Amino acid sequence: MTAISTDRQSFGVGVIGGPTTVIDLHGLRIVVDPTFDPPADYGYLHKTAGPAVPAAALGDVDVVLVSHSQHPDNLDTSGREFAVSSPLILSTPSGAAELGPRAAGLTPWERFSHPSGLTITATPALHGPADEVTPEGYVNCEVRGFLIEAPDSPTVYVGGDNASLSVVAEVARRSPRIDVALLNGGGAHVPSKYDDRPLTFTADRVAAAAEILGSPRVVVAHQDGWQHFADGPADTRRAFHRAGLEAVLRAAPLGSWSISDVTPGNPA
Ligand SMILES: [Zn+2]
Numbered sequence: 001m002t003a004i005s006t007d008r009q010s011f012g013v014g015v016i017g018g019p020t021t022v023i024d025l026h027g028l029r030i031v032v033d034p035t036f037d038p039p040a041d042y043g044y045l046h047k048t049a050g051p052a053v054p055a056a057a058l059g060d061v062d063v064v065l066v067s068h069s070q071h072p073d074n075l076d077t078s079g080r081e082f083a084v085s086s087p088l089i090l091s092t093p094s095g096a097a098e099l100g101p102r103a104a105g106l107t108p109w110e111r112f113s114h115p116s117g118l119t120i121t122a123t124p125a126l127h128g129p130a131d132e133v134t135p136e137g138y139v140n141c142e143v144r145g146f147l148i149e150a151p152d153s154p155t156v157y158v159g160g161d162n163a164s165l166s167v168v169a170e171v172a173r174r175s176p177r178i179d180v181a182l183l184n185g186g187g188a189h190v191p192s193k194y195d196d197r198p199l200t201f202t203a204d205r206v207a208a209a210a211e212i213l214g215s216p217r218v219v220v221a222h223q224d225g226w227q228h229f230a231d232g233p234a235d236t237r238r239a240f241h242r243a244g245l246e247a248v249l250r251a252a253p254l255g256s257w258s259i260s261d262v263t264p265g266n267p268a
Contacts, residue, residue, distance in 0.1 A: 204239045
């Protein structure tokens with residue numbers, strides 16, 4: 001297992017704790033949902049573990065993806081500092097409004113073109129039970145997923161905090177080839193919200209999402225380090241096994257690359 005460090009992979013995906021994931025692709029380093037605080041209380045949420053890799057050990061970063069800015073398990077205090085000091089943040093329109101001048105807010109299916117040739121397309125995400133959708137079209141708060149595409153690189157789907165398999169089916173329909181899926185599991189639940197029902201995929205539903213996408217490689221994040229996560233990595237592994245999908249699950253210790261140096265059509 002190779003530890004995530006300043007050394008960039010030609011292609012790499014690795015989780016460093018909670019939702020926080022590093023993606024190296026097309027010469028760029030992308031960090032998803034930065035959280036770097038030590039264990040702490042945030043009122044209704046309790047963080048039980050700090051990051052496996054400190055922010056300083058990542059070196060320069062090119063893009064930070066913030067699926068939503070409202071919840072500390074996806075963007076904590078030092079994660080917010082990390083994001084706003086990066087050259088570019090992509091998030092929801094409401095997130096971009098509070099994250100400053102380097103942030104761009106994307107609506108679902110809006111496409112962002114990076115000068116390097118990379119494109120990032122925002123996807124929908126539903127952060128809780130489908131019967132709780134507001135007239136504005138979201139549950140809990142506005143959340144984005146992201147589809148990352150670049151010449152000669154695997155296509156990566158970043159799901160964000162999403163509990164809806166319909167959303168995943170729509171992503172699969174619009175983007176039939178997703179080489180790597182980064183999905184948030186954990187079965188997050190908060191007693192005060194929606195009858196304590198899951199706000200993100202449970203282990204079984206993250207395996208179902210992987211089946212719908214048909215991706216040959218799947219990395220699961222957002223399943224450790226917080227008290228409100230019901231399902232951990234062992235639950236995810238069992239669920240993928242139950243679904244007959246254990247071979248696609250790329251698990252690694254936090255802080256090391258789950259996938260590295262993969263080229264499209266030549267899965268590692
Ligand atoms: Zn959230």
